[in-house]
Amino acid sequence: MQIEKYKLEEHNQQFLKEHKRKLDFITADKPNAEAIIQKLVDFQVAIPSWALGTGGTRFGRFSGGGEPRSLEEKIEDVGLLHALNRSSGAVSLHIPWDIPGDAKAVKALAAQFGLRFDAMNSNTFQDQPGQKHTYKYGSLQNVKKDVRRQAIEHNIEVIRYGVELGSESLTVWLSDGSCFPGQLNFRQAFQHTLEGLQEIYAALPADWKMFVEYKAFEPNFYSTTVGDWGQSLLYASKLGPKAYTLVDLGHHLPNANIEQIVALLLMEGKLGGFHFNDSKYGDDDLTVGSIKPYQLFLIFNELVEGMDARGMDHTRDLGWMIDASHNVKDPLEDLLQSVEAILLTYAQALFVDRKRLVAAQQANDTVVAQEVLQNAFRTDVRALVAEARFRAGAALDPIALYRSEKIREHLIKERGAVTVATGL
Numbered sequence: 001m002q003i004e005k006y007k008l009e010e011h012n013q014q015f016l017k018e019h020k021r022k023l024d025f026i027t028a029d030k031p032n033a034e035a036i037i038q039k040l041v042d043f044q045v046a047i048p049s050w051a052l053g054t055g056g057t058r059f060g061r062f063s064g065g066g067e068p069r070s071l072e073e074k075i076e077d078v079g080l081l082h083a084l085n086r087s088s089g090a091v092s093l094h095i096p097w098d099i100p101g102d103a104k105a106v107k108a109l110a111a112q113f114g115l116r117f118d119a120m121n122s123n124t125f126q127d128q129p130g131q132k133h134t135y136k137y138g139s140l141q142n143v144k145k146d147v148r149r150q151a152i153e154h155n156i157e158v159i160r161y162g163v164e165l166g167s168e169s170l171t172v173w174l175s176d177g178s179c180f181p182g183q184l185n186f187r188q189a190f191q192h193t194l195e196g197l198q199e200i201y202a203a204l205p206a207d208w209k210m211f212v213e214y215k216a217f218e219p220n221f222y223s224t225t226v227g228d229w230g231q232s233l234l235y236a237s238k239l240g241p242k243a244y245t246l247v248d249l250g251h252h253l254p255n256a257n258i259e260q261i262v263a264l265l266l267m268e269g270k271l272g273g274f275h276f277n278d279s280k281y282g283d284d285d286l287t288v289g290s291i292k293p294y295q296l297f298l299i300f301n302e303l304v305e306g307m308d309a310r311g312m313d314h315t316r317d318l319g320w321m322i323d324a325s326h327n328v329k330d331p332l333e334d335l336l337q338s339v340e341a342i343l344l345t346y347a348q349a350l351f352v353d354r355k356r357l358v359a360a361q362q363a364n365d366t367v368v369a370q371e372v373l374q375n376a377f378r379t380d381v382r383a384l385v386a387e388a389r390f391r392a393g394a395a396l397d398p399i400a401l402y403r404s405e406k407i408r409e410h411l412i413k414e415r416g417a418v419t420v421a422t423g424l
């Protein structure tokens, strides 16, 4: 289904007066508001194809109905999101969950919705039907050469699909590791993994990037072969200039200082991609900003500062993606909330008074440094983000429009009440 243009305009008309009032309030004492609105219009966050269905718990799957049954329907769903907020202009695919039968047609369909293909994701954390060798004891790290070869070939195949779709990056997330002391020789596991990544790296087209995603735990619980940013950076440095570290917010040990990690990776020119989500305990995959909004702000603060220090383009030079999918919300509403949270936090980070912060740091004035950050964090920027959406031709209140248009009901009618999208 698609949202009719006049419906969108009707919706905006209804909210416009109140919106303008709020916008005038925030822009009155913010001379840089106009520049920030433009940055918000430009900023795009990729939607992972596996977040469009109701995510499973580790014990079950509770489908909410109307889930996309094919890659084409997943693209349609991201198209809907993009029509509602104009900030979700890319989709990130997982192979083999999303093998494009006819890549040309899939690419054309995405273009119709104004979408491009962001990073491609490989999957060596599950065995697929008919697969020759099992990943039970890991993929690239495996002690068996045949298993390693299979994992390498799979990644190269993913690159090939990506080339057909116009993607320009590969994200490798390995679940490799061990559950018990003594199970693995750490050095050998690292070396095998590095050799595998080197072969995959060699198959990258000239203009592609490779993102090495790390995770400290789960499904392995004693060691992980790409367990933290140090290990990821080690692989990325050994691989070469096209390899980068990818930071997923949910992949750290509790209370890790992610903003510091981000700052240093940016300093080294080795931060490539970002997976947004939120969590209280581990890799909870909760809606962005739902648990620790101040942490997200501090991370964004470092991202903006670090990207500006290197003259990077905020929109294009890092891969921005949501990686969250949960089981109690309508996934499309959840994604709208996540994108909104990202834009709000980005806007707040843009409001940080850098000059004052630097002066406070140089004077060891801890109080003012904290004031500067918290002033920005406590600014209500919702009207600015809404204005950016409005200017881009999207809805002032995407969730309100989603509900008043009864989009989920339409999708259920179209696709059925018991559909289950591919994914976890």
Ligand code: AFD
Pocket (backbone or CB within 6 Å): 050, 121, 173, 213, 248, 275, 283, 323, 424
């Ligand atoms: C994992 C990682 C990774 C992967 C995804 C699969 O975050 O990005 O692609 O889940 O659903 O935890």
Ligand code: MN
Pocket (backbone or CB within 6 Å): 173, 213, 248, 275, 323
């Ligand atoms: Mn991730």
Ligand code: MN
Pocket (backbone or CB within 6 Å): 248, 250, 251, 283, 323
């Ligand atoms: Mn994860």
